[in-house]
Amino acid sequence: xxxxxxxxxxxxxxxxxxxxxxxxxxxxxxxxxxxxxxxxxxxxxxxxxxxxxxxxxxxxxxxxxxxxxxxxxxxxxxxxxxxxxxxxxxxxxxxxxxxxxxxxxxxxxxxxxxxxxxxxxxxxxxxxxxxx
Numbered sequence: 001x002x003x004x005x006x007x008x009x010x011x012x013x014x015x016x017x018x019x020x021x022x023x024x025x026x027x028x029x030x031x032x033x034x035x036x037x038x039x040x041x042x043x044x045x046x047x048x049x050x051x052x053x054x055x056x057x058x059x060x061x062x063x064x065x066x067x068x069x070x071x072x073x074x075x076x077x078x079x080x081x082x083x084x085x086x087x088x089x090x091x092x093x094x095x096x097x098x099x100x101x102x103x104x105x106x107x108x109x110x111x112x113x114x115x116x117x118x119x120x121x122x123x124x125x126x127x128x129x130x131x132x
Contacts, residue, residue, distance in 0.1 A: 021052040028077035029064055030057040038089045039077035045089075046079070049096060 024046045028039025046053045058064040064076060071078060071085065079086045086092050090100045 021050055023054070023082060024051040025054040025056060025080045026077050027056045027058060027067055027080075031059055031061075036077060038075075042077045042079055042089045042092050045092060045096065045098075051081070 026039065026042055026046065028043065029036040030039070043053060043055060058067055058076060067078075068074065068076070073087075075088050077088060079088075079092045081095070086095045093100045
């Protein structure tokens with residue numbers, strides 16, 4: 001499979017791949033000192049959903065910046081399905097009908113974790129003092 005480089009146009013896939021699977025192309029940063037974790041998540045998500053994935057690595061900062069400028073986006077990874085730009089990981093999750101965490105939503109998980117740890121520490125201290 002030929003890999004598109006960041007300075008080329010987005011792939012214009014118009015149908016299913018030869019394998020009969022839907023086609024997707026993901027552009028993600030893979031550099032010597034950094035591999036984008038969101039790119040890895042998007043790649044896994046596409047493969048686990050049965051897509052024939054063309055994985056295009058943006059290996060330099062210049063290549064990444066050129067890709068972002070060309071496509072008018074601020075972040076990578078960027079996913080294209082059948083030639084249509086879907087967007088980043090959250091956009092991909094929405095496209096696939098999966099939940100996307102609302103960054104403005106309140107969550108009590110940190111508070112619950114703090115109280116749980118405090119309760120366990122109190123229990124341990126009580127056991128240490130009483131010896132039972």
